Amino acid sequence: MSPSIELNKAKQCAGSYVLAINDTMNVVSGKWKLPIIGALFFGKKRFKELERNIPKITPRMLSKELRDLEMNGIVTRTVYDSVPVTVEYELTRSGQSLTKVLDVMVEWGLEHRENIVGKAV
Template sequence: MSDLKDFLEVKKCPIQYVLAVNDTLNVISGKWKMPIIASLLYGKNRFKDLQENIEKITPRMLSKELKELELNGVVVRKVYDSTPVKIEYRLTESGKRIYSVMDAMVEWGLEHRKNVVDSIT
């Protein structure tokens, strides 16, 4: 946090901050990734559970987004050798640390919405 304070005082954005923000956005950008991550944070780990928990996501889109999250090291897919085949998705340690990002986004979003609504009324 002191790095951010130093950044704000100097008014010059270090290239590492820009790269870090770009990296973060590349991993979590899109309409569905954060809802998928949120669902996994709260224990939904089977494909069907995720699909039921996230309104309006198609199976094809859920599959695509899970693959991207897996490629980016946020989600791990585990296939059990059973009949029928059981597949579970879990957050990696890196994926679990997104909780603080999500929490900050929710806090900002609630405050922002309140400010916008207050300015309209």
């Protein structure tokens, strides 16, 4: 069944619609997961690069969230046999498919900021 047919079915049933929203929220919930995913849209990153790209995240929280995202199939972790050991994180195909979601969120956020604060970023 195609994704558009699935979406149409979910939109016809409140239970299916809410279940799909809950499934999404279980994967991307929390303060830091979406910023991590957003940083990884720009390509593979090492841990310290992610730390620099995401202001105010602690190393402990970044590590925890990366493990959660990896467990949910959103991020892959690749360890290279080098000295010192190099670890890179990147989005899986499923993680990359969140582009549509984040683009809509960014668009809404820019519009909302302009309406509330009176200026765009």
